[in-house]
Amino acid sequence: MFDAIAYHDEGRSVTYKEMLENADRIGKRVEPRSLVLFVATNTGESLEGYLGFLRNRAVVMMAASSIDADSLEALLEAYKPEYVWCPDSFGYSSDSEKSYGRYRLCETGMTGEAKPHSDLALMLTTSGSTGSRKYVRLTYENIRANALSIVDYLGISPGDCAITTLPFSYSYGLSIINSHLLAGSSLVLTEKTMFDREFWDLVRARSVTTFGGVPYTYSMLKRLRFERMDLPSLRYVTQAGGRLGRDLHEHFARLCAEKNIDFIAMYGQTEATARIAYVPASRSVEKAGSVGIAIPGGELSIRDESGGEVEAPDTAGELVYRGPNVSMGYASSRIDVSRGDDFGGVLATGDLACRDEDGFYRIVGRMKRFLKIYGNRVNLDELESMLAVEGIVAACSGEDDALRVFVEDGDPKSIQSIVSEKTGLYKGAFDVRLIDALPRNDAGKIQYSSLEDLC
CATH class of the missing domain: 3.30.300.30 (ANL, C-terminal domain)
Structure with missing residues (x-):
């Protein structure tokens, strides 16, 4: 496995051995149990920094590269991270910093009043790229359990190759990276979008077998006439990040079946690391509009307003998920990184759902704004x-x-x-x-x- 290609990035092909050596060289520059504000991009340096910090048991606090200056300052003030890992082009620097390719590791000179909990590995924002101070606290076991489950139900193998279509800082995009590395697959790291000819050139040149997309992605793929594209290596595609809509779900389920590509619609929340449910490709057309069944190792249920479990089919209530990928809870400042597990493996999703007679779940509304x-x-x-x-x-x-x-x-x-x-x-x-x-x-x-x- 160590001689296998881990990732391709701007013409470079890096083996697992080289990737881990680079990761450890970066990771050893930070103190264990320190907090690293991580400005993420879909690049090799970003990936190696992520792995290196986790391997040295520093806590990674993800931020999108599009974060504005005011939001960045607010995060620095609230969390007092000891380090910032960012691209050279990013507007942050310090008196003490070291370059690694296109990235810099900056010491902030800050000292947080609380040491991170021993289980805390990763912090992801709850609100995409809006720069919110509210983060989800994820453990090493959360990351491992969710990645193993995804590898299981998608059947990911070392022969697969995934291309990045989503931000590294986004829980869905990160779950694709985690699961494919765990399976020994390869990644194509790119900042190109589906609107760029170079993106599709990479898909063909690197024999990409899979990519993921949010509902907007599939709306655009329909406009781009996906049915006319010649992509012989593509084995399966996934969708999450919001409700796809029954018509678009069915359109791609049928289209992919005709092209001998598995189409897997999924449902998840950052609070559950990434994935909660999925629709098996074999039932994608039949269950169009559904979010499917619980992922391996997880359990779904519906509860009514009084907290009782809803047993009857086609009866709406709040969707509740139980599983080893449920996070420890939230943080809004440095003091919260020392907190223990607030959720206890149970996540009330805030989504209203009902279950059909086959045990498939469908989202019918939201309880939160x-x-x-x-x-x-x-x-x-x-x-x-x-x-x-x-x-x-x-x-x-x-x-x-x-x-x-x-x-x-x-x-x-x-x-x-x-x-x-x-x-x-x-x-x-x-x-x-x-x-x-x-x-x-x-x-x-x-x-x-x-x-x-x-x-």
Whole structure:
């Protein structure tokens, strides 16, 4: 295995032996149980830093490369990481730093008041690239258990080769990396997108067998006429990061079956490391619109408003997941990294679901105020708070991949740019609407149901 190719990156092909040697060289530069603010990209240096820090038992705190300066400063202040691992092009430096290829390891000079819990390995943001201070605390066992489960139900083998289509800092993108490395597969690391000809050239040149995508990815693939593409090495594709929609799910399930490609729709949350449920490829057409069954090692159930378990089929309630990949809980500052397990292996997802007579689950709504925008989870309350800091009073609503921002004054185009900057997401995902007055009740609280009447 050590002589096998671990990854390809800009013309380089690196073996597992070389990758681990590079990773350990980086990892040994940090103190065990220190906190590393990790600015992630889909590059070899990013991957080797990630592995090196984990192997030396430092805690990796992921941040997207699109994070804005204000959000970065807020994270540094809240968590006081001892190190920052970032690309040379990233706007951070320190008096003490060392270069590794296209990356730099910077000592911050900060000392956190709390040492990370002995089980804590990784921290992922709960809200995509919005720069929120709220993180999920994941253990070494969470990462291992989820990766093993994914390898099991996808049948990943050393002969597989996955190409990066999602950010490294995103739980779904990271789960693809973790599972394929665990299986001894190879990775094609690239910042190219599906709109770039070079991306598809890499797929063919490297005999890529798989890639993953969020609902937006598959909407774009339909526009790109995926059915006409000649991709002989492709064995399976996966989807997660939000509800795909029954019609699009069925379209790709049928199309992939015709092309002898497995199409596997999945469901997950960062709080469960990545994956919670999946629809087996053999039932993808039949169960279009479903999120499927629990992953190996996990268990799903539905509970009613009183906390009792719902046994009857086609009866909605909150979806609850149990499994070894459930995180320890949340953090919002340095003091929280020393906390133990708050969840106890049980995750109340906040999603409303029902179960059919075959035991397949379907999401029918949300209990919390967040949307998935191009696969990134955006907390509407947090976004409103960010805008308030900029002096903008706003109310946010919408549905996946279509977020609406209602404001009483200001220039909609300028506000759209601010929202894009704060979230790191494309401006076209946000519809900013100027209205006379935000609907409020007698207590001054915004009436979100009334906002939808304005659409």
